[in-house]
Every structure is written in C-alpha cells, then in structure tokens.
Amino acid sequence: MRNAEVCAIFRQLAAIMEILGEDPYRIRAYQRAVQNIENLPEDIADIAARGELTKIPGIGKELARKIEEILATGTLQKYEELKQKVPPGLVDILQVPGIGPKTAKLLHQQLGIKSLAELEQLAREGKLKGLPGIGAKTEENIRRGIALLRAVEERRPLGLVLPLARSVVDWLRQNTPAERVDVAGSIRRFKETVGDVDILAASRRPEAVINAFTGMPLVAEVLAQGPTKASVRTGDGLQIDLRVVSPESYGAALCYFTGSKAHNIRVRELAVRQGLKVNEYGVFRGEERIAGLTEEEVYVAVGLPYIPPEIREDWGEIEAALEGRLPELVKLSDIKGDFHVHSRYSDGASTLEEIADKARALGLQWVAVCDHSPSLKVAGGLDVPTLWKKREAVARLNAQSSGVKLLCGTEVDILADGTLDYADEVLAQLDVVVAAIHMGFKQSRQAQTQRLLAAIRNPHVHAIAHPTGRLLGEREPYELDLEQIFAEAARTGTWMEINAYYKRLDLNDVNARAAAAQGVRFVIGTDAHLLEQMEFMELGVGVARRAWLTREQVINTLSYDELIERLRAKKKGKWEG
DNA sequence: GCCGTTTTCGGCCCGACTGTTTTCAGTCG
Numbered sequence: 391m392r393n394a395e396v397c398a399i400f401r402q403l404a405a406i407m408e409i410l411g412e413d414p415y416r417i418r419a420y421q422r423a424v425q426n427i428e429n430l431p432e433d434i435a436d437i438a439a440r441g442e443l444t445k446i447p448g449i450g451k452e453l454a455r456k457i458e459e460i461l462a463t464g465t466l467q468k469y470e471e472l473k474q475k476v477p478p479g480l481v482d483i484l485q486v487p488g489i490g491p492k493t494a495k496l497l498h499q500q501l502g503i504k505s506l507a508e509l510e511q512l513a514r515e516g517k518l519k520g521l522p523g524i525g526a527k528t529e530e531n532i533r534r535g536i537a538l539l540r541a542v543e544e545r546r547p548l549g550l551v552l553p554l555a556r557s558v559v560d561w562l563r564q565n566t567p568a569e570r571v572d573v574a575g576s577i578r579r580f581k582e583t584v585g586d587v588d589i590l591a592a593s594r595r596p597e598a599v600i601n602a603f604t605g606m607p608l609v610a611e612v613l614a615q616g617p618t619k620a621s622v623r624t625g626d627g628l629q630i631d632l633r634v635v636s637p638e639s640y641g642a643a644l645c646y647f648t649g650s651k652a653h654n655i656r657v658r659e660l661a662v663r664q665g666l667k668v669n670e671y672g673v674f675r676g677e678e679r680i681a682g683l684t685e686e687e688v689y690v691a692v693g694l695p696y697i698p699p700e701i702r703e704d705w706g707e708i709e710a711a712l713e714g715r716l717p718e719l720v721k722l723s724d725i726k727g728d729f730h731v732h733s734r735y736s737d738g739a740s741t742l743e744e745i746a747d748k749a750r751a752l753g754l755q756w757v758a759v760c761d762h763s764p765s766l767k768v769a770g771g772l773d774v775p776t777l778w779k780k781r782e783a784v785a786r787l788n789a790q791s792s793g794v795k796l797l798c799g800t801e802v803d804i805l806a807d808g809t810l811d812y813a814d815e816v817l818a819q820l821d822v823v824v825a826a827i828h829m830g831f832k833q834s835r836q837a838q839t840q841r842l843l844a845a846i847r848n849p850h851v852h853a854i855a856h857p858t859g860r861l862l863g864e865r866e867p868y869e870l871d872l873e874q875i876f877a878e879a880a881r882t883g884t885w886m887e888i889n890a891y892y893k894r895l896d897l898n899d900v901n902a903r904a905a906a907a908q909g910v911r912f913v914i915g916t917d918a919h920l921l922e923q924m925e926f927m928e929l930g931v932g933v934a935r936r937a938w939l940t941r942e943q944v945i946n947t948l949s950y951d952e953l954i955e956r957l958r959a960k961k962k963g964k965w966e967g
Numbered sequence: 968g969c970c971g972t973t974t975t976c977g978g979c980c981c982g983a984c985t986g987t988t989t990t991c992a993g994t995c996g
Binding site for chain 1: 968969970971973978979980981982983984985986987988992993994995996
C-alpha cells in the first residue's frame with residue numbers, strides 16, 4: 391500500500407502552504423484528499439493503474455497528476471520546491487496546541503525559530519512575549535502545549551475511554567440542571583481510538599452546567615471556560631470538552647458535535663445549495679429555524695434520511711443517503727452469540743458455568759468457547775485429551791441448561807508453515823474452529839499471506855481470528871496481501887473475525903469494509919479472558935457498523951439452531967458464506 | 968485545487984473562546 395506515502399507528502403505540503411499563507415481553499419483541497427486517500431481500502435497504485443484516480447472524491451485532474459508523479463518518482467516536484475522555503479522543523483511546531491500557521495510564521499520571521507526544540511528553549515527563557523499578539527499568557531500556553539505534546543501525543547483505545555466518558559455523562563445528569571446529556575464526538579462514532587472526550591448537554595441554565603462540569607472531582611485543570619462551552623483535563627491528561635445548548639437546538643448540536651468534521655462540511659454544503667444554513671443551533675432559512683430539536687429533523691430538513699453516527703465519515707454515506715441506499719446496520723441487539731471466548735481450560739479466568747451465566751445476563755443465546763491449542767504454551771494450550779474432557783463438560787452443561795448453549799471450539803494456532811496445531815481428525819470433532827497466528831509475526835508478506843491462505847482453505851476452519859494481528863499502540867499488523875486473503879475467504883466461505891477486544895478491533899473498519907465488498911461474511915468475537923470482557927461485544931459491533939455491515943453479513947445474529955446448521959454446512963464444503 | 972438540476976467561473980461550513988486587542992485575529996473543533 392502506497393497510500394500512506396502519498397498522504398505524508400500531501401499533508402506536509404499542506405502544512406507548508408499554510409505557513410506560507412497560500413490560498414486556504416487550495417490547502418483544504420490537499421487536506422481533503424489526504425482524508426479520502428487514508429480511508430481507501432485498496433492500494434492507490436492499483437486505482438492509478440486503472441486510471442480511476444479522479445473517481446476518488448476530492449481528487450481532480452491536477453491532484454491525480456500529482457499522485458501519479460509521487461507513485462512514479464517517490465516525490466513531488468512542487469513539494470521539493472516549497473520545502474526549500476520553509477525550514478523542515480517549522481512544520482512540527484504546528485502540532486503545538488494554540489500554534490497555527492500565522493503564529494508559526496511569526497515565530498520564524500521574528501525569532502528565527504526553525505524547530506520544536508528551539509521554540510521550547512525560547513519559550514522557557516521567556517523570549518516569546520512582546521511579539522505582536524503574544525503576551526505572557528500565550529507564552530505560558532505554548533510552554534505547556536509543548537510539554538503536553540510530549541506527554542500525551544497518542545490517542546487512547548476507545549475501550550478504555552468509553553467507560554469514563556459514560557461516567558461523566560451520568561455525573562452530569564445527576565448533578566446539573568441539564569435536561570439531556572450525551573457523549574458526542576468520535577466516541578459516539580465508535581472510532582477505535584479517542585483523542586478527547588466530547589460531551590453535549592441541553593439546558594436552560596448553561597452556566598450552571600458549565601460551572602458544575604469544571605468543578606467535577608476528576609478535573610485536574612480547566613483549559614477554557616465560557617458561558618456555553620468548557621474544556622478540562624483529567625489527572626491522567628485526558629481532555630474533556632463540554633458544550634451546552636438550549637433544548638430546541640439539541641439535535642442540531644448533536645449533529646455538529648458528533649462530526650465527523652468532514653461529514654458536517656458535506657451536510658452544510660448540501661444545505662447551502664438549498665438556500666439553507668446549518669449550524670449547531672438548527673437548520674435555518676433566513677432567520678427562521680426550520681429544524682433542530684432532533685437529529686432526524688436536521689437530516690430531513692436538508693433532504694437526507696437519518697445517517698447513523700458510526701458512518702458519518704464522508705466515506706460515501708452522503709451519496710448513499712441521497713440515492714436511498716444506506717444500509718440497515720447491524721445492531722448490538724441483533725447479536726445472539728459470542729464467537730470467541732476463553733475459559734479456564736486455557737488462559738481464561740472463568741469456568742464454563744460462569745461464561746454461560748454471563749452470556750445469559752448479556753442476553754445471548756450461545757457462546758463459542760475457543761481455547762488455545764498446544765503450541766501456545768504460554769497460554770496453556772490444550773492437549774487433545776484435555777480437549778475431549780472439555781467437550782464432555784460442554785455437553786453436560788448444555789444438557790442441564792435449557793438456556794444459553796455453549797459450543798466447544800478452539801482458537802487453533804496457524805503454525806509457521808501454514809499447517810494447523812491440531813490434526814484434521816481432531817478439528818472435525820469440534821463445534822467451532824477459529825484459526826489464528828500468534829507467533830512468527832515477521833515473515834515476509836508473501837510467506838505470511840500463503841500461511842493464512844492455507845488456513846483459510848482448510849475445510850475445518852470456520853473463521854480466521856484477528857486476521858492482521860495488530861495491537862493498538864503496541865504492534866503493527868503483519869505484512870499481508872489482504873485483497874488475496876479476502877478473495878479466498880469469500881470463495882471458501884471462511885468467515886473473518888472482527889475481534890472486539892479493545893486493543894485489537896481486528897479486522898478494523900476499513901479492512902472489514904473491503905472484505906465485505908469481496909463478499910466475505912463476519913463473526914464477532916470478544917476474545918474475552920475475563921467475564922467482564924464479554925462486554926466488549928459493543929466495540930466489535932461498532933467496528934461492524936463503521937464497516938457498513940448489515941445483520942445478514944454477521945454470523946452472530948443467527949440463532950443457535952441456525953448457527954449449528956451453518957457450521958455443519960461449512961464442514962461439508964457447502965460454501966455458501 | 969475541486970466542483971456544478973440555480974454555475975466550466977466563482978464560489979468553497981460555521982461559530983465559540985482566548986488573548987490581546989480597543990473591534991479583532993488566530994485557533995480550534
């Protein structure tokens with residue numbers, strides 16, 4: 391994939407153009423191109439080879455030419471030229487909160503600052519204040535901004551932030567005169583990582599809500615506070631923004647504050663063309679507010695059906711909505727089972743009984759208990775005799791209980807040569823087989839792809855667990871030809887897992903969408919090793935929704951009886967997906 | 968630089984908060 395290469399150059403180029411003070415609309419064109427290219431599920435080189443670059447939204451004749459130049463030469467003439475005009479380190483200081491292109495240019499021209507390090511030194515020495523528009527406070531903010539940049543520059547996994555965000559919402563509901571409070575921003579869109587927490591409230595007494603918010607016990611620092619808007623930071627450095635609007639504007643504000651920014655811009659452009667104006671207070675024709683109470687109202691007013699938050703990314707949802715072909719997304723309440731849970735038989739903490747009880751509490755009908763295979767010694771992989779004991783225990787439990795059904799499964803290791811860690815005769819006697827790579831991450835792209843293809847072709851394998859192996863913030867995905875993998879999975883009717891464990895979310899949204907486009911079907915597994923981790927199912931559903939999946943594409947929506955039928959069909963080689 | 972059932976030229980989303988300003992530019996989301 392050379393998409394990242396193209397994006398890196400366009401992104402740098404846009405930053406340089408900002409500092410040089412070039413046409414902001416031209417700059418936005420580059421930034422929009424980056425956003426669209428970043429989320430392409432396929433290699434931009436392939437699209438270029440087909441001559442279809444201008445089919446990408448935001449890519450016209452000129453940008454298509456520039457992309458081709460980058461693909462051919464590895465760089466861009468225009469970029470090389472503009473790079474000469476701006477010191478390379480100067481672009482970095484745009485990352486400091488509070489410093490934009492104007493300030494960066496000023497700092498460079500007045501003080502000769504060329505890098506983040508130089509900025510940090512002069513800020514510490516107190517040499518910034520006195521510049522036009524920069525006083526003692528701005529200087530202090532820059533000092534702290536740099537420190538912050540160093541400390542918490544990474545986004546955090548959604549699964550870690552979501553509970554905190556919900557607890558803040560609950561606190562505001564209980565302790566302020568807010569009529570409504572909701573999480574908005576990227577969390578509401580279920581984006582896999584979170585930069586900051588955005589919360590929206592409706593109230594007739596906004597200042598009371600704001601004051602209570604900035605006085606919450608977990609607030610370590612108030613970053614900004616106005617009558618309707620405030621930002622705070624928690625002790626561990628997480629930023630939380632709150633915006634308060636009046637109740638009649640709540641729907642419009644929810645749209646505005648949920649984003650994505652790119653989606654909002656598209657909606658507003660659509661409104662402008664109809665002589666309307668959309669802001670966080672409503673949809674307006676002239677002075678008259680024609681919508682705003684609910685999100686549905688806002689979308690209808692601009693001529694769109696309601697668009698679910700998870701797909702508000704400007705990844706084609708506006709076009710789909712206009713053409714009446716938005717998918718009916720799979721919902722958490724559609725989910726009838728968990729496809730991947732570990733028990734005490736391997737490295738899980740829970741007994742089969744406890745897993746069944748937890749599943750019942752979650753409203754599930756079935757759970758596939760998939761423990762590790764012998765090669766994964768660190769995780770207590772089961773030898774075959776133990777596997778048979780587990781199978782008997784599962785059968786006993788199912789016979790006793792009329793409620794939740796357990797399936798005896800395995801997460802069998804795909805060995806370095808692509809063979810599986812149990813013999814086919816063993817796999818044939820299990821209810822569920824998910825296969826996964828847990829070692830040998832560093833193989834070549836071709837070898838790794840062949841390894842996974844071999845597992846996909848084994849008729850006993852129902853699904854591939856965490857197909858790319860990435861761990862958020864910890865490990866990059868393996869080198870893989872995903873296009874080939876998805877094509878083979880579709881051909882053989884092998885399902886791809888959306889692993890819902892908060893650090894994995896693998897497949898991710900973009901890859902799952904690409905797989906779906908090839909006809910692949912999916913299982914969602916929490917990979918829970920503790921009972922409470924079975925609650926990660928909603929993260930997996932979030933990924934599925936972001937990938938535009940419907941319930942028909944997700945195996946977890948099948949009842950126990952339907953599932954058993956599908957599993958058997960797969961083993962008989964009836965590859966019907 | 969992109970884009971078009973009001974346009975192939977002339978538009979391009981919109982408002983809050985901060986700091987330094989004495990009416991607003993810069994930044995952010």
